[in-house]
Amino acid sequence: MSFTQAQLLALLPILIVGATALAVMTAIAVRRHHRATATIAVVGLNLALIACLLVAQLEPQQVTPLLRVDGYACFYMALILITTLATATLSHAYLENDRRNPEEYYLLLVIAAMGGLVMVCAEHLATLFIGVELLSIPLYGMIGFPIGERRSLEASLKYLVLSASASAFLLFGLALIYAQTGALGYAELGAATSQLSANSPYLLVGGAMLLVGLGFKLSLVPFHLWTPDVFEGAPAPTMLFLATASKVAVFAALTRYFAEAGDYHFDRLLDVLSGIAILSILVGSLLALAQKNLKRLMAYSSITHFGYCLVALIAGGELAVEAVGVYLLTYVVTALGAFGVISLMSSPHHERDADSIHDYRGLFWDRPYLTSTMIVAMFSLAGVPLTAGFIGKFYVLAAGIDARLWWLVGTVVLGSAIGLYYYLRVIIAMFLTERGIHRTTAPLDWAQRAGGIVILLITVLMFWLGVYPQPLIELIRAAGLH
Amino acid sequence: MILLWLILIPIIGGLLCWQGERHAGPWLPRWFAAGSMLLVLILSLWLWISGDYSLAVPGGTPQWALEFKRDWIPRFGISFHLALDGLSLMLVVLTALLGLMAVICSWREIDQRVGFFHLNLLWNLGAVIGVFLTLDLFLFFFLWEAMLVPMYFLIALWGHNAPGGRGRIYAATKFFLFTQASGLIMLVAILGLVYVHQQQTGVLSFNYMDLLGTSMSPLTEFWLMLGFFVAFAVKMPTVPLHSWLPEAHSQAPTAGSVDLAGILLKTAAYGLLRFAIPLFPNASLDFAPVAMWLGVIGVIYGGVLTFAQNDIKRLVAYSSVAHMGFVMIGIYAGTEMALQGVTIQLLAHGISAGGLFILCGEIYERMHTRDMRQMGGLWARFKTLPPIALVFAVASLGLPGFGNFVGEFLILAGTWALAPAVTIVASTGLVLAAVYCLILVQRTFHGPIQGDAASLRDLSSRERYMLLILMAVLLWLGLYPQPFLDTSTTTMQAIHEIYRGAAVAVAAP
Numbered sequence: 004m005s006f007t008q009a010q011l012l013a014l015l016p017i018l019i020v021g022a023t024a025l026a027v028m029t030a031i032a033v034r035r036h037h038r039a040t041a042t043i044a045v046v047g048l049n050l051a052l053i054a055c056l057l058v059a060q061l062e063p064q065q066v067t068p069l070l071r072v073d074g075y076a077c078f079y080m081a082l083i084l085i086t087t088l089a090t091a092t093l094s095h096a097y098l099e100n101d102r103r104n105p106e107e108y109y110l111l112l113v114i115a116a117m118g119g120l121v122m123v124c125a126e127h128l129a130t131l132f133i134g135v136e137l138l139s140i141p142l143y144g145m146i147g148f149p150i151g152e153r154r155s156l157e158a159s160l161k162y163l164v165l166s167a168s169a170s171a172f173l174l175f176g177l178a179l180i181y182a183q184t185g186a187l188g189y190a191e192l193g194a195a196t197s198q199l200s201a202n203s204p205y206l207l208v209g210g211a212m213l214l215v216g217l218g219f220k221l222s223l224v225p226f227h228l229w230t231p232d233v234f235e236g237a238p239a240p241t242m243l244f245l246a247t248a249s250k251v252a253v254f255a256a257l258t259r260y261f262a263e264a265g266d267y268h269f270d271r272l273l274d275v276l277s278g279i280a281i282l283s284i285l286v287g288s289l290l291a292l293a294q295k296n297l298k299r300l301m302a303y304s305s306i307t308h309f310g311y312c313l314v315a316l317i318a319g320g321e322l323a324v325e326a327v328g329v330y331l332l333t334y335v336v337t338a339l340g341a342f343g344v345i346s347l348m349s350s351p352h353h354e355r356d357a358d359s360i361h362d363y364r365g366l367f368w369d370r371p372y373l374t375s376t377m378i379v380a381m382f383s384l385a386g387v388p389l390t391a392g393f394i395g396k397f398y399v400l401a402a403g404i405d406a407r408l409w410w411l412v413g414t415v416v417l418g419s420a421i422g423l424y425y426y427l428r429v430i431i432a433m434f435l436t437e438r439g440i441h442r443t444t445a446p447l448d449w450a451q452r453a454g455g456i457v458i459l460l461i462t463v464l465m466f467w468l469g470v471y472p473q474p475l476i477e478l479i480r481a482a483g484l485h
Numbered sequence: 486m487i488l489l490w491l492i493l494i495p496i497i498g499g500l501l502c503w504q505g506e507r508h509a510g511p512w513l514p515r516w517f518a519a520g521s522m523l524l525v526l527i528l529s530l531w532l533w534i535s536g537d538y539s540l541a542v543p544g545g546t547p548q549w550a551l552e553f554k555r556d557w558i559p560r561f562g563i564s565f566h567l568a569l570d571g572l573s574l575m576l577v578v579l580t581a582l583l584g585l586m587a588v589i590c591s592w593r594e595i596d597q598r599v600g601f602f603h604l605n606l607l608w609n610l611g612a613v614i615g616v617f618l619t620l621d622l623f624l625f626f627f628l629w630e631a632m633l634v635p636m637y638f639l640i641a642l643w644g645h646n647a648p649g650g651r652g653r654i655y656a657a658t659k660f661f662l663f664t665q666a667s668g669l670i671m672l673v674a675i676l677g678l679v680y681v682h683q684q685q686t687g688v689l690s691f692n693y694m695d696l697l698g699t700s701m702s703p704l705t706e707f708w709l710m711l712g713f714f715v716a717f718a719v720k721m722p723t724v725p726l727h728s729w730l731p732e733a734h735s736q737a738p739t740a741g742s743v744d745l746a747g748i749l750l751k752t753a754a755y756g757l758l759r760f761a762i763p764l765f766p767n768a769s770l771d772f773a774p775v776a777m778w779l780g781v782i783g784v785i786y787g788g789v790l791t792f793a794q795n796d797i798k799r800l801v802a803y804s805s806v807a808h809m810g811f812v813m814i815g816i817y818a819g820t821e822m823a824l825q826g827v828t829i830q831l832l833a834h835g836i837s838a839g840g841l842f843i844l845c846g847e848i849y850e851r852m853h854t855r856d857m858r859q860m861g862g863l864w865a866r867f868k869t870l871p872p873i874a875l876v877f878a879v880a881s882l883g884l885p886g887f888g889n890f891v892g893e894f895l896i897l898a899g900t901w902a903l904a905p906a907v908t909i910v911a912s913t914g915l916v917l918a919a920v921y922c923l924i925l926v927q928r929t930f931h932g933p934i935q936g937d938a939a940s941l942r943d944l945s946s947r948e949r950y951m952l953l954i955l956m957a958v959l960l961w962l963g964l965y966p967q968p969f970l971d972t973s974t975t976t977m978q979a980i981h982e983i984y985r986g987a988a989v990a991v992a993a994p
Contacts, residue, residue, distance in 0.1 A: 368598075387634060387665075388627045397672075401561075404676045412673055420666035427658055431641050476560045 006066070013064035013072035015054040016080050017120050024113045025045025031106045031438030041095045043087060048116065052084045059482075070187050071114060071126035076481035078328065079255040082335060086248040087116040089339050089457055093346040094240035096454040100364040108148055111141035121254035126263070128187040131256055133222065135173065138249055139166045145241040146233060158236025161431050163431040165219060166230045166358050179209030190478065210272050211422040213260075214279075220253045221309045222302075231290075234302035235358065239349045242298060243342035247303045247335045254309065258316055262484050267319050268293045273421035276317050277411060282416035291425050298358040300425060304384055307418055308334050308483035314415055316398045318406035326398040328479040333383070333395035333468060340461040344373060360429055365436035373455075374433050376462045382438025383465050385426040386419055391468035394475075488549055488553045488567040491528060491577060491848050492615045494521050495584070499607035506600025518603040522610070522797050526581035533578060538571035538972045546700045547763075549620075550574070557624070561679075562690035572758065572828065572976040573617045575969060578753055580617065582958070583747040583839050584610040587740035589951050590843045594850060595643060602643055605635035606740055613737040616752050622675045623691040625760070629752070630668050631718075632924055636741065636749065637661045644736040645849075656729075656736040663729040666721040674712025678764065681705060703771075710765035712771065717761060720753035721809050724783045734802035734857070739846030742798065746805050747839035751831050754812050758827070758980055762816070766987035773817040777900070777907045780817070782919060783810025785910070788917030792924065797848070797855045799840045800925055804881060807914055808834045808889075814911055815896035818903050819984035824977040825970050826895025827969075832969065833880070833888025833962050840877040840955045844870065847948055848929070851941045857925075864935030868943045871930045873952050882922035883915055888962025 011018075030036075055077055063073035091112060098105035116139030125131040125314050143166075147159025181187055183205035184195035199206060215226065222230040234242050266272060287307030294300040312334070315326035348357035357363075367374040383392030396419065403412040468475055498521025502514035536550045549568035557565040569577075572859035587606060595602050612632035618623045637657050646655030675691070682699045683689045690696065701709075719726045734742050762769045787807030794800040808830070847870060849855050864871045867926075880887035883894075893915065901908045944952070962969065 205784050297512060382634065388630045389634075393627075393630075401674060401676055404673065405680055416666070416669045416673060419669055423662060423665055424658065427637070427661060431654055431657075434638075434642055471557075473560060476558065480560070 009061070010064050010066045011063065013058055014066055014070070015058060015083070016077075016246055017117060017124070019047060019054055019116045020084075020113060020120060023051070024110060024117065026109045027106075027113060030322045031110065031219040035104060035106055037098065037105050038095075040106040040109050041091060045091050048088050048091065049086055051120075052081060052088070055081045055084060062376065065126070066124075069127045069130040070121070070124040072124055073484075074482040075255075075259065075324075076124045077248050078479065079251065079331075080120050082332060083116060083119040083123065083248045083252055086244070086251070086335055086339065087112060087119075089343065089461075090240050090244045090248070091244065091380035092453045092457050093343055094238075097238065097240050097295065097346050098351065103150070108145065111144045111148075112244065114473040115141040115145065119248050122252040122256040123259075125256055125259070126189050128180065128189075128192075131260065132170075132173060132177060134252070134256065135216070136170060138252060139170070139220070142166075142241070142245060142249065145236040145244065148238055148241065152236075152325045154236040155238065156236075158233045160364055161229055161236075161369055162233045169216045169219030172212050172219075176209045176212030176214075176216060177213065179205045183209065189260060189263040193263055196265040196268055207271060209271060210266060210269060211275060214272070214276065215255055218279065221250055221257075222306050223279050223309060223313065224306060225279075227283070227286070227306050231294075231299040231302040231305060235249070235296060235298045239298075239342060239346035239358075242301070243339065244347060246342065247338050248300065248455050250305070250309060251331050251335060254312060254316075254327065258324060259484060261316060261319075262324060275315060277408070280310045280313040280317060280411060282413045283307065283313065284414050288425075292421065294425070295360055296358050297345060297360055297363070297429065299431070300360075301338075301345075304422070304425075305338070307386070307422060310418070311396065311399050314408065314411045315402045317411065318402035318408060320402075320406060322398075322402045322405055324483050325476075325479055326402040328482065329472075329476065330395040331396045332350075332475065332479070333391035335462050336391050336461060336468060337380050337383040340376050340458065340465055341384065341455070343382070343458045343461060344377045347373065347458065363429070363433050365434070367433045368436060372459065376458050377433060378430050379462055379465050381426040381430050383469070385423045387423075389466065389469045391465045391472075393469055394472045397398050421426060486553060487528065487532065488551055488569055488618055491618065492567075492611050493613035494525050495607040495614070499604040499611070502603035502607065502800055503600045506598075511596070511599035514600040514603045515588065518607055518616050519585065521607060522581060522585040522588055525610075526578070526585055526616070529574065529578045529581050530850075532569070532675050532971065533574055536569075536574070538574065539975055547697075548975070552620075557621075561623070562688065562692065562695075563623040564621055564692060565624060566639075566692060567615075568620045569618060569619040570976050571972040571974065572755070575828060575832060575973055576617045576755055577614055578735060579751065579835050580613055580748050582612060583743055583835060584838060586843065586951055587743045587747075589947060590743065590846060591738065591740040592947060594846060598642070602639070602740075605638045606744065609635035609639070609744060610748070613748050613752060617755060620693040621691050622679070622693060622696065622760070623801075625756075626668065626672050626675060629671075629756075630665065632749070632752075633661055633664050633668075636745065639741040639744070640733055640737045643738040644741065645738070646736070649734070651982065653736040656732040659729045660733040663719050663726070664716075667716040670712050671716035674709045677705070677709050677712070681709075684866070691758070699764070703767065705770040707771070710761060710768035713756070713761040713765070714772070714776070717753040717756045718779070720756075721750060721813060722753075722783075722806060723779050723813060724786050724806070727783070727787075727806050730806060731799045731802045734805075734842075734896055735796055735798045739842060739849075742802075742842040743839045743847070746842060747804070747835040750805065750809055751835060754809070754816060754827065754831055757816050758824075758976075762980060763817075763983050766983045767990065769817070770984060770987040771990065772820075774904070776817040777814050780810045780813030781862065781907055781911050781914075783807060783813060784914035785810075785917070788914050788921060791917075791921040795857050797843050797857050797929065798842065798861075800857075800921070800994055801838060804918070804921060805838055805985060807835070807918065808838070808881075811893055811896050811911065814900055814907060818896070818900040818907075819981060820899040820903060821977055821981045823896050823899025825973065826892050826897075826899055828892075828973040828977065829888055829962060829966055829969060830892025830896060833892050833959060836955050836959050836962075837877055837881045837887070837889055839851075840952060840959075841874075841881060843948075843952065843955075844874045844877060847944065849903065857928045859935050860929040861932040862930070863941075864930040866936060866940045869949060870944050873944070873949075873956070874930065876928055876956055877952075877959075878922040878926050880956075880963075882918045886963045888966065889959075891963055891966050 040324040059077035121133030143163045149155045256335035286302045312330045383390035386392045386396035502517045551569040553567040555565045612628045615628040641657035722730045791803040815823040863884035883890045
């Protein structure tokens with residue numbers, strides 16, 4: 004099969020990221036130098052981002068039956084690239100004084116990002132699977148990167164085992180779907196399913212297994228058990244990537260699959276999905292209540308948030324894709340803020356990351372700007388107006404009410420009320436002073452670092468999206484699935 | 486444009502306070518804050534004097550003296566829409582006045598993180614003013630929630646940890662959870678209303694004027710009305726949902742209590758009058774007896790619980806529950822007289838409760854206790870504080886001559902024809918009020934002196950003038966309420982028309 008020029012152009016972001024991975028690998032082989040390696044990775048990701056913006060101007064391109072590069076794909080590719088860039092910048096601050104070879108981290112990061120890009124372009128179940136694997140396998144390494152740490156290794160092993168079994172489920176599901184329909188491309192699948200009855204057993208079981216596989220990656224209840232341990236054990240930048248880029252890629256792929264492969268056709272599948280959403284929201288919020296560790300709390304909070312996002316997906320219709328886009332974007336911005344602060348407060352030579360809520364006590368009065376980011380991020384996660392998170396929650400509620408999903412809407416309201424309680428606990432801790440116990444983990448000159456600038460930009464963005472979301476909404480409407 | 490400035494001045498002032506402290510020390514934020522609130526007060530008084538609020542109501546469509554509208558999120562038909570009529574003007578003036586008093590009464594009380602304190606106080610006031618002005622339901626919800634965050638910080642960071650109480654953070658969190666959760670239910674109701682309206686007209690709009698008169702099935706209307714009612718009932722507070730109030734009040738700093746009792750509770754009554762009833766007239770009419778009885782329960786239950794309090798701030802807090810019960814009765818009675826009584830009651834209760842909380846703060850600053858068992862005999866130990874407190878106490882119990890009497894009298898007289906039973910039971914609340922107010926005075930100021938008999942530092946001139954101004958306004962409301970009644974009469978007539986329209990519609994078939 005030959006490529007036309009337009010198709011090659013459409014693939015440019017993925018190609019650039021692939022080339023960056025090669026360049027980083029070669030650079031490490033030539034000479035170990037932390038800053039140079041990080042620079043190569045960041046430059047490559049930036050080029051890919053620019054390419055992504057260029058491609059977004061072009062007509063949608065079908066590149067082989069496997070990939071489709073349209074406005075939707077470009078939006079999520081840009082989102083994943085921005086998240087990866089933020090991760091790279093923050094990991095530079097995190098790994099800076101690490102004497103054990105930090106360079107390979109960027110290699111793993113870039114490969115994982117490529118997996119994400121492939122997933123959001125996937126128009127075919129085979130590509131979906133390749134993307135999932137390309138995204139997950141480097142993550143094993145990224146989670147266990149501080150190899151001297153018992154907890155990181157344990158987390159890495161746990162993720163490896165569970166993720167591999169989830170992939171097996173996914174593969175089995177794909178096989179069942181293929182057995183019934185004889186198709187793997189979304190368009191053919193959509194055509195095939197619309198002719199079958201909604202109860203054809205292979206298709207239903209296959210769809211359910213696909214949900215199990217992707218549910219693991221999204222850590223939806225009841226497939227969430229790995230999340231708190233892995234979040235706690237992973238180094239802070241990895242946790243950031245795991246909670247944002249990785250989940251966004253999977254969710255974007257799931258949304259495209261649902262919209263194009265005709266899974267809204269299956270009422271039973273939607274019922275199962277509703278159950279998963281309700282459980283995710285409630286279990287996530289209730290378990291977060293008891294957490295004293297910020298990373299575990301964020302892990303449970305991310306379970307809840309993807310439950311909310313699922314509500315928008317279940318609602319379907321014209322509003323669903325838009326609501327999912329808005330929700331994922333606001334969640335990513337917010338999570339970048341929260342995890343970014345944790346990364347900046349942490350460093351691998353300390354025994355552990357700054358992940359206990361206790362570490363943040365009274366921090367506001369010492370480091371007002373860094374803490375302000377955390378406070379705004381917490382309010383945004385709680386969905387309080389003036390912050391980005393509110394716009395996301397507004398969309399989810401609007402989509403739910405438009406589709407008359409009263410049970411799900413009620414759960415969202417309940418989950419938000421419970422969520423507020425634990426977010427407020429984190430917020431108020433940052434104001435409470437207790438003399439003598441304060442410990443500052445990261446160097447104080449954070450503001451001069453690139454990481455500090457990223458954090459400030461994110462804070463501004465959280466406010467801006469919350470107060471004036473219209474440009475964002477227009478952007479996402481343009482990037483819908485047409 | 487001037488409406489926008491009413492909101493922007495406190496917000497900008499708050500930022501200046503915050504930055505001011507970092508560069509010049511704690512005195513600057515106090516002056517900045519007082520200056521901004523004074524400016525808002527002058528602006529709002531100027532609006533009152535120069536504007537004409539007795540616009541006729543052609544065909545029941547509300548008329549606005551001033552309006553400001555800009556597109557905000559056109560995707561959902563959301564606009565930044567502010568408008569002013571007599572009722573909102575009265576409440577903005579009240580907010581500005583009590584806001585100024587809240588700044589002045591914390592002049593000495595707050596000595597830590599002064600800049601950040603005033604940032605929170607002013608942002609809260611700015612958001613409340615916004616709530617009173619907005620005509621877009623999205624913006625309304627936005628500001629409704631935005632005013633909670635600063636209030637949360639006011640209680641959690643500058644509050645007291647009363648001995649025996651469960652602490653200021655507990656109180657602040659409970660306040661935030663109650664109001665935010667009920668607020669989310671209102672958001673669901675708002676979205677429900679918007680989608681019902683969209684189904685009928687094909688237009689997605691959050692504009693109050695578009696949504697007025699949306700017709701829907703009685704069941705839908707009832708549920709949507711209930712969504713609004715729950716949010717307002719929590720904030721009011723109505724009895725089964727009131728338990729956050731005494732906690733929040735007893736732990737809050739003085740300025741926080743003044744703000745909470747004087748202003749924040751009024752947003753609930755305003756919300757009922759502006760949104761819940763006009764948007765859902767039929768459901769409101771059906772629901773009116775229930776709401777009125779809830780009000781009666783508030784009056785009696787609040788009154789009885791007030792007796793049992795030893796903490797002086799909790800006592801005033803529970804008396805607010807009782808007073809707001811009258812407001813609830815008046816709103817759902819829906820006669821013009823009762824509704825006018827509600828206006829006066831809102832203003833008078835804001836000022837008398839605000840004054841009493843300021844006095845509680847003054848006593849606490851001097852005695853470091855709020856426990857009435859440790860007071861007693863204070864009349865001998867102060868010169869001017871006890872008589873001033875007596876004035877506010879008798880105002881609060883509804884002595885003729887003060888605004889509270891006018892408000893309660895009009896509410897009860899306006900309700901009589903409609904629901905005599907409600908009126909009779911609610912009237913006993915007046916007796917309860919007399920008893921608990923006198924008990925307050927008797928236990929704190931009279932009787933044997935507890936402990937140390939040394940005289941205490943009397944009110945400074947700052948504190949005295951502040952309270953004298955509030956007393957003067959209370960007397961004005963009591964002796965010559967006509968200017969206030971004239972200002973709000975058009976708004977209240979319109980609401981009365983809505984009720985009558987609904988009642989006619991029920992009677993016709």
